[in-house]
Amino acid sequence: MKRDTDDRCDDDIVVRVRGLANRFGEQAVHENLDLEVRRGEILGVVGGSGTGKSVLMRSIIGLQTPAEGEIAVFGEPMIGRDETEAKNVRRRWGVLFQGGALFSTLTVAENVQVPLREYYRRLDQRLLDEIATYKVAMSGLPPEAGPKYPSELSGGMKKRAGLARALALDPELLFLDEPTAGLDPIGAAAFDELILELKATMGLTVFLITHDLDTLYAICDRVAVLADRKVIAIGTIEELLALDHPWIQEYFNGPRGRAAAGGDQDLGRAEREEGPRLREQQRQAEAGQVQAQGAEGVAR
Amino acid sequence: MSGATFTQDGDVLRLSGAVTLARLGDLPERLEALSPPPARIDLSGIDRIDTVGAWVIHRFARERSVPVEGADKDTERLLQQVAAGDRQPQVRPERPAPALRVADQVGGAAIRAFGTGIGLVGFFGGVLVAFWSLLRHPKRLRGHAIIRQFEVVGVEALGIIGLMSFLIGIVIAQQGAIQLRQFGAEVFTINLVGRLTFRELGVLMTAIMVAGRSGSAFAAQIGSMKLAEEVDAMRTIGVSPMEALVVPRVLAAIVVMPLLGFYAAIIALIGGGLFSWLSLDIPPITFVTRIREVVPITDVYQGLVKAPVFGAIIAMAGCFQGMLVEGNAEEVGLRTTAAVVQSIFLVIVVDAFFAVFFAQIGWI
Numbered sequence: 080m081k082r083d084t085d086d087r088c089d090d091d092i093v094v095r096v097r098g099l100a101n102r103f104g105e106q107a108v109h110e111n112l113d114l115e116v117r118r119g120e121i122l123g124v125v126g127g128s129g130t131g132k133s134v135l136m137r138s139i140i141g142l143q144t145p146a147e148g149e150i151a152v153f154g155e156p157m158i159g160r161d162e163t164e165a166k167n168v169r170r171r172w173g174v175l176f177q178g179g180a181l182f183s184t185l186t187v188a189e190n191v192q193v194p195l196r197e198y199y200r201r202l203d204q205r206l207l208d209e210i211a212t213y214k215v216a217m218s219g220l221p222p223e224a225g226p227k228y229p230s231e232l233s234g235g236m237k238k239r240a241g242l243a244r245a246l247a248l249d250p251e252l253l254f255l256d257e258p259t260a261g262l263d264p265i266g267a268a269a270f271d272e273l274i275l276e277l278k279a280t281m282g283l284t285v286f287l288i289t290h291d292l293d294t295l296y297a298i299c300d301r302v303a304v305l306a307d308r309k310v311i312a313i314g315t316i317e318e319l320l321a322l323d324h325p326w327i328q329e330y331f332n333g334p335r336g337r338a339a340a341g342g343d344q345d346l347g348r349a350e351r352e353e354g355p356r357l358r359e360q361q362r363q364a365e366a367g368q369v370q371a372q373g374a375e376g377v378a379r
Numbered sequence: 380m381s382g383a384t385f386t387q388d389g390d391v392l393r394l395s396g397a398v399t400l401a402r403l404g405d406l407p408e409r410l411e412a413l414s415p416p417p418a419r420i421d422l423s424g425i426d427r428i429d430t431v432g433a434w435v436i437h438r439f440a441r442e443r444s445v446p447v448e449g450a451d452k453d454t455e456r457l458l459q460q461v462a463a464g465d466r467q468p469q470v471r472p473e474r475p476a477p478a479l480r481v482a483d484q485v486g487g488a489a490i491r492a493f494g495t496g497i498g499l500v501g502f503f504g505g506v507l508v509a510f511w512s513l514l515r516h517p518k519r520l521r522g523h524a525i526i527r528q529f530e531v532v533g534v535e536a537l538g539i540i541g542l543m544s545f546l547i548g549i550v551i552a553q554q555g556a557i558q559l560r561q562f563g564a565e566v567f568t569i570n571l572v573g574r575l576t577f578r579e580l581g582v583l584m585t586a587i588m589v590a591g592r593s594g595s596a597f598a599a600q601i602g603s604m605k606l607a608e609e610v611d612a613m614r615t616i617g618v619s620p621m622e623a624l625v626v627p628r629v630l631a632a633i634v635v636m637p638l639l640g641f642y643a644a645i646i647a648l649i650g651g652g653l654f655s656w657l658s659l660d661i662p663p664i665t666f667v668t669r670i671r672e673v674v675p676i677t678d679v680y681q682g683l684v685k686a687p688v689f690g691a692i693i694a695m696a697g698c699f700q701g702m703l704v705e706g707n708a709e710e711v712g713l714r715t716t717a718a719v720v721q722s723i724f725l726v727i728v729v730d731a732f733f734a735v736f737f738a739q740i741g742w743i
Contacts, residue, residue, distance in 0.1 A: 183709060188470040199400060206407055206435075208468035213434060216464030226472040230707060249400055249429040280460050281430065282453075 091118045092154075093252055093284045094139055099148035101134050108134050110308040112148070116252075121278060121285040122313075123295045125330065126305030132288045133177075135305065136254055139286070140174055141165060152252070170198050172252040173245030177260065179237035181229040187240045188215060188225040194247040210247075218243035219273050235266045239273075246277070252284045253277075259291045271297045292331075292339035304330075316340075383425075383432065385410075390418035392445075398425050398432030407435050416443035423449030433457040437465065495721075502699040506629055509621040521627055528631030532593045533639060540588050544576075544643040547584060548650025551575055556659055565659055569669040572651035577678040581644030582636075583730060586689040589636065590722040594697035597628050598718035601701025602711040610702070620702075629694040636690030637683050644682060677742040685733050689726050696722035 094116035101109040108131035116122050126132050137143040139150055141157055150157045155168050181190050188211040195207055202210075215225045218239045229237055238258060245253060258274070259267035275298050277283055289295060295302055296316065303313040306326050312319055319327055330336055381396040383406045392413075396402060420440060422428075428436075437458055440447050450458060474480060513520050555571040601624055604610050610620045648670065655661040661669075700718035704710050737743075 183707075186471055188468075192470070195400075199403075203407070205468075208470050209438065210431060210434060211470060212466050212468040213430070213461050213464030216466060217430075217460060222466045222469070226469045228472075230709075249431060280453075280456050 092116070093118050093152065094286065095149075095151045095154075096135075096139065097149040097151075099135075099138060099150065100146045101131065101138060101143065102146045107308055109138075109145070109148075112309040114303060114310050114313070116284060116286055117301075118284055119278075119282060120300040121274070121287060121298050123299035123302040124286065124288045124305060125290070125295065125302060127326070130305040131308070132305055133256060136256060136286065136288060140172070140254060141169070166198075170194070170248050171250055172254060173248065173250035174254045175238065175241045175245045175256065175258060177256045178234075179229065179241035181237060181240055181244070183229050186226050186228055187220070187232070187243070188212065190229070190240060190244045191215060191247050194244065198248060211243075214243045214246055215240070217246065217277070219269065235262045235270075238262070238270070242273075246281075249281065250283070252286065255285060255287045255289075257288055257290065259289065259294050264293075267291060267294065268297075274298055292336055296339050381426070382406075387417065388421075391421050392417035392419070393421045393424050394436070395424035395426070397427040398436065399427055399429040400431040402427075403431065403435070410435065410439045416445055418445065420445050420447045421449040422447060422451075422454055425454070428454050428457060430457060430461055434461045437461050441465070498703070499696070499699055499721075502702070503695060505621055506625055506695060506698075509619065509626050513622060513626060519622060521623060524623070524627040525630055528627050529635060531596070532589065532628075532631045533635035536589065536592055536639060537642070539592070540585055540639055540643050541646045543584060543588060544581065544646040545650040547580060548572060548576065548647030548652075549654045551580070551647070552651040552654040553658070556654075566661070566669070568651070568655060568659065569661070569666055570673045572648060572655075573670045573674040574678055576644040576647040576651070577674055578681050579730070579734075581647055582640035582682045582686050582689065583726070585636065585640045585643045585686070586693060586726045587723055589632065589639065589690070590693045590697075590719050590726065593628075593632065594693040594722045595715045595719050597694060597697030598701040598704075598715045599711055601625075601698055602704035602714050605702065605704045606708065606711065625695075625698045625702075628698055629691060632690035632694035633687045634690075636693075637686035640682050640686040641679075644679075675742075677737075681733070681737055681742060685730065688729060688733075692725045692729065693722040696725060 092115050094114070096112060096114040099109050099112040099114075100107065112135070114135070124132050124135065134143060138145050139152065139157070145158070148158075152168055153171060155164075157165070157168065160168075181187070182193065185193070188208070191211040191214050192207050195202060195210060212222075212225055216222070220236060220239050220243065224232065224236060224240065229240065232240060242255075242258070245255075255274070259270050262270060271294050274285060274287075278285060287294070287299065299316075301313060301315055302319060303310050304319065304324075304327055305311070306324075311324060312322055312327060316331065320331055322328075331340065382402040382404045383394065383396045383398040384404075385392055385394045385406075387393075398406070420436065422436070425432075433454070436447060439445070447458065475483065552568050552572050555568045556565050559565050559567050559571075601610070604624070610624070613620050613623060652661075652663055652666040655666055656663055697718045700714040700721065704714050
């Protein structure tokens with residue numbers, strides 16, 4: 080395989096978390112949590128509110144120093160590394176935060192260029208502009224979105240722009256924090272499709288926090304369930320369904336879970352066929368929104 | 380792992396190594412410098428490729444109209460992917476010519492300033508209407524909220540305003556004494572401190588402090604409530620935001636400002652008196668007697684008349700800017716700044732009018 084894989088890390092575990100503990104004062108969010116993310120998979124992370132899904136992600140990407148435990152990404156231990164070493168690992172992943180977390184003083188295209196400028200100062204301006212432009216296009220944004228400021232974009236477009244920035248360095252590993260939350264069903268389905276497509280072309284490994292059952296069924300290879308301060312189960316949805324844990328049963332066999340599961344077989348096929356069409360519709364709808372918002376901006 | 384490079388084999392360009400962002404090196408420049416263009420590009424020798432490498436190859440192939448061959452399935456897919464994103468790069472919004480932009484900004488600022496002025500007058504009217512309706516239905520007055528604002532605007536400000544006034548009293552006395560000493564008229568320092576603090580500085584400095592402390596807080600509180608749709612929720616439930624949020628704050632500021640202004644003037648006198656005692660050897664009893672002789676009661680009235688007006692201005696500017704917040708959190712910061720700037724500016728303008736007015740009616 081010619082993908083940009085790492086030679087230093089020959090085993091197939093991209094993220095390895097061992098015995099992780101996170102505490103905020105008296106309250107323990109994680110105790111003795113273990114998790115492994117395999118190369119090339121889309122791992123969904125689910126759990127009730129307050130079970131520490133985001134804290135887990137923040138621990139892995141180094142925004143939160145855990146009380147105990149080991150975290151290794153690409154086989155490199157992440158805790159207690161100095162800044163330069165951590166930077167070398169950091170450039171190999173991309174993170175999409177919940178609200179997009181775009182820099183509000185920069186345009187979308189400039190946002191995409193920030194990581195490129197930070198790590199590869201020698202790139203000339205023309206190449207930078209071109210890279211930003213095709214990354215914006217790859218994220219499914221219309222051409223006129225590049226020179227727009229984040230405040231002029233809708234929530235769904237901000238997420239796509241955030242994804243474009245997360246993909247700026249051609250990462251091997253992508254962290255997504257509730258990418259489809261707050262999107263309409265068409266937009267969410269299009270986003271799922273986009274992740275699958277990017278995974279296929281770029282060989283991504285994806286760590287995906289979500290509440291969206293449709294997303295779980297549609298794109299996740301494995302699902303990790305967070306409860307009782309640890310990962311209580313990890314596996315394909317079929318494997319999880321075979322388990323006898325009340326929360327898992329209620330989660331996947333509740334009315335919404337059944338609806339998502341029931342639609343899956345049909346949906347999977349429908350999405351493959353309809354996906355491009357839906358995406359085109361979504362793109363046009365969003366393009367209309369940009370224009371409307373642009374006009375509003377002028378009026379203001 | 381070797382970086383991206385190429386060899387020329389007759390009219391075939393053979394790329395090799397890792398054609399990735401990290402290993403790109405000066406490949407784009409060297410490709411650029413290539414002439415004449417090759418007839419074909421052969422990718423069978425590359426180790427790795429990512430979207431940036433694919434883009435560089437795609438761009439070269441497009442610009443020189445050279446066919447690409449030898450790409451495996453993954454590389455082919457990457458090339459298609461970046462080709463699909465090949466658009467005219469545009470990174471910044473188009474901007475008009477500089478001269479036009481200056482005119483545009485000046486005009487825009489003028490229109491905005493005018494709009495703000497109109498809005499402020501409208502808001503003033505709204506507050507009056509709310510006051511009037513509360514006068515007719517006093518039961519709707521929110522006693523608890525008003526008392527709470529008294530505490531926040533008044534009581535909690537006593538410390539900082541006291542300290543500020545004390546220091547200002549000392550500074551006036553000290554600067555005045557230096558100048559008056561040249562005429563041997565150091566004793567007039569008392570006149571300076573007494574009249575200045577009661578007429579002007581006591582109230583004015585208090586107004587500036589209240590604008591910074593409370594005017595900004597009003598804008599930020601109401602602004603974040605607007606963002607969280609709390610204000611809309613109030614309207615839906617049938618609670619008037621004017622009555623619930625604005626009136627208590629305006630009322631508190633109107634009532635508290637004269638008290639704070641008088642307090643500030645007294646503390647400034649204490650500061651000035653202390654300086655006169657320690658540095659000019661004027662005993663406190665003389666200081667007090669002289670103050671009673673030289674400060675006419677109209678000076679005290681002036682301060683007390685101006686203070687509630689300043690309070691109303693500060694509270695209304697703060698609440699007005701808070702109500703204007705919409706969109707994002709950045710707006711709250713901008714509006715808070717605008718509230719402070721606007722209220723201090725208006726306070727000073729109104730103070731100038733008062734100065735002329737009082738002179739005209741003989742309160743000199």
